[in-house]
Amino acid sequence: MPHPMRHRWILLGSLILALHAHAQDPSPTNVLATVNGEVITVDDFKRSYAGSLMTSGANDTAEHRRRHLNQLIDTYLLAQEARRRGLDTTAAFRHYRERLHRKALGGRFFETAFLDSLPPPTDAEIRRAYVNSQTQVVVRHLFYRSEAEARAAYERLRQGADFLEEARRAYHLPTLDSAAGFLGPIRYFTMDDAFAEAAFALPVDSISAPVRSRYGYHILRVEEQVRPALLTEDGYQYRRRGLATQVRLRRIRLEGDRFVRSFMERTDVRVDAEAVRALARALADAEDAVTPEPLTVAKGVEVVPISTEALTEALTPETVLATYTFGGETRTFTAGDYYFWLPELPFEEARNRTGASVGRALRNEVMARAGAAAGLSADSVVAHEVAYHSRLHLAARMQTELRRPPYAEPDEPFLREAFERFGLGRRHAWTVDFTVIPFGSREQAEAARTRLDADPAAAATYPGFAAYQRAALDDHPDWRPHILRAPLGRYVVVQHGTHGWAVLRVDARKAVTPTYEEVRPRLVEALAPLARETALLRDLRARATITVDTTLFRQMMPPDMAP
Structure with a gap:
């Protein structure tokens, strides 16, 4: 039977493609479910x-x-309830929706101007990727900001300079x-895209012209x-589907980056360096004033709070950070x-590389203008x-409103x-x-x-001695x-903890199957924050009109996945 991780990675590739390509038009053949x-x-x-899958690590x-589809239906029900309660009428939500609309405009422009013209990878390209994915290349490199x-060094090397x-x-x-x-040895799909393509295209003992990666040259x-x-x-046939996804993703990143860079170069951006430095100081002052924690919106991605x-x-909104040409x-x-x-915007970039952060925001702005135009x-x-x-x-x-204390009893x-x-x-x-008796050293x-061993009765004479009878092991997770x-x-x-040591003696261990009544107090404590949300969803589902195309849902599953 194929390994379940294969389904996971193929689907994660599809996710990234979806993020580049945005949502498709909701035609009748594409409708999986409706909620009211x-x-x-x-x-x-x-x-x-x-x-x-990406955030949970599940297979x-x-x-x-099936469970996720139900969760998505619950999401729609909660959003509808939020609108009934007026949460969509706040100024904060209106600003969020305007930013979302402009971001979608830029994404749609990228899709129509670039992605729609991108052909699928050929069989020859996928076979080349298969060979490269099974190959290791031993690489040495020179790095320049x-x-x-980088070009000066390359010319010296061409003239015979020693590497x-x-x-x-x-x-x-x-x-x-x-x-x-x-x-040392590198693998094809584990390195920066441009770096990997250059490395795997080079003959042994040869050098490349300067290669631009996400980090430099x-x-x-x-x-x-x-x-x-x-x-x-x-x-090859077993891996072909996943490889095709990876090849297309790499092409989107490489050619998409070139498309965006070329597009932005035509706008003739002129940055006011002093204004950007003033912005960096304003960001630092504002951060010190409110001591915020970065908000994680996706794995490895933090935004500025x-x-x-x-x-x-600290810096008036009218301050000009840059000029650019658009529409003449x-x-x-x-x-x-x-x-x-x-x-x-990413938190670390705004705080430590403000110029790059301004460039990212400007790109969003210009792409949104292009979409509108x-x-x-x-x-x-x-x-x-x-x-x-x-x-x-x-x-x-x-959910935030419903999960605030005081909690209701489930x-x-x-x-x-x-x-x-949970199979309790x-x-x-x-x-x-x-x-158990704790000690400072082994x-x-x-x-x-x-x-x-010679005098068990002496145990009670040691400082920190503790004895437990019929104790629930769940109450002592460290031990x-x-x-x-x-x-x-x-x-x-x-060894107990990072540095501590202990003498331990276990006199009895008994495995028991707990009853509902025995675990109920712990369930109440754990589930209390979700009680109001669960009760509301139960009521909303009872009053909702929900349809699911079960045939389409089954067809979406891989052939070797049990329905």
Whole structure:
């Protein structure tokens, strides 16, 4: 049977493609479900589900798909309730929706101007990727922040300069170092896209012209290629689907970056360096004033939580950060425009690389203008994209309201459903009799164990001695692994925590299956924050009109996944 991780990675690739391509037009053949007349498309489900796999680490299974579809239906119900309660009428939501609309405009422009013209990868391209994915290339490289420095070094190498001498200069080393710039063996899909493509295209013992990556400029030298002895057609066919996704993603990133760079170069951007430095100071002052925590919106992505009110006191919205040409006119990009995009920008970049952050915001602004100029403001895909993300936002706001204390007590149906869903009635719980004595060092613990082997009654004379009878092991999670492994009736030395040591003796261990009544108090405590939300959803579902195309849902599953 194919490994479940295969489904997961194929779907994660589909997610990234969906993020580049945005939502598709919700045609009848693409409608998976409706919630009180609001449509959930196949693409809505795919990107939402793939996102949940990415953040949870779960495998792709039929049960997980069914459960996620129900969660997505609940999201729609909560968003509808949020609108009934007026959460969509606040100024904060109107600003969010306007930013969302302009972001969708830019994305749709990118899609229509670039992605729609991108052909699918050919079989030859996929086969080349298969060979490269099974190959390792041993690489040494020179790294430069400046393109001019990289080109100067490349010219010296072409004139016969020694690569290690150039490595010494590039990395500012006092003497030659044979390890300078040595990366060792790399794999095709684990490196920066441009770097990998250049490395795997080079013959052994040759050097590349300067290669631009996300980090700067590189000159590569391939020292060895390690290819597998045998590549089979069966191996290729098994991996072909996933490889096709990876090849297309790489092409989107490489050619998409070039498209955006070329597009932005035509706008003749002129940055006011002093104004950007003033913005950096304003960001630092605002951060110090409110001491915010960055908000994680996706795995590895943090956005800026700084309020624009604090920023406008330090730098007025009218301050011009840059000028650019669009539609034959010179336009300004102001601090106010930057503040508009600020909630979308990575926190670390805004704080530490403000110039790059301004560039990102300016790109968003110009792409949105291009989308509007192309007549995409009323585009059905843009409208669907805005509606989809607005629902997610409103549902999250609704959940926040419902999960605030004071909490309600969960009702019996909710508690019993949780008891069954989490398999608590089938899970073994342990009751144990044990004693423990803490020590500051292993030597002290070993000396005490030797004494206790001869005189067990001396245990109670040690400071920190503790004895437990018929204790629930779940109440002592730090000791759990030691207690389950310890031999019965003997003193053993165990390491507890980072630096501590202890002498442990387990006299009895008994596995029991807890009853609902026994675990109910813990369930109440754990589920209380969700009680109001669960009760509301139960009521909303009872009154809602929900349809699901079960045939289409089954057809979406891979052939080897049990329905």
